[in-house]
Amino acid sequence: KHWSPPKEDSCPRLLIDQTSRKPYKRQTEDDGPLNQVLIQTSDGRQVDISECSPIINASKPFHLFRVYHDSGDSEAKEFIEKVINQEVGHVS
16 A cells, blocks of 8 residues: 555655755855854954864764645655654664
8 A cells, every 4th residue: 555645747745855064054055144153262263163172173964854734634654753753763
């Protein structure tokens, strides 16, 4: 049995989106100044915070996976919650 209807002309009950993002963009990686944090050093220079913070400098991209459903589709919501609970149980 298929969970979603097999009809070609019907709208999908679930929309899936995934991407990767960097938690911090260094000044050379983006044109917009609002995406960087500049700090003033004791000698008066302005530097990107990643140059002074080993934590920011070591940050890695994170991955997003999103699923959308109609708010009135309780069966779809239950299905999504079931899959999430099963997958979270596999993470150690």
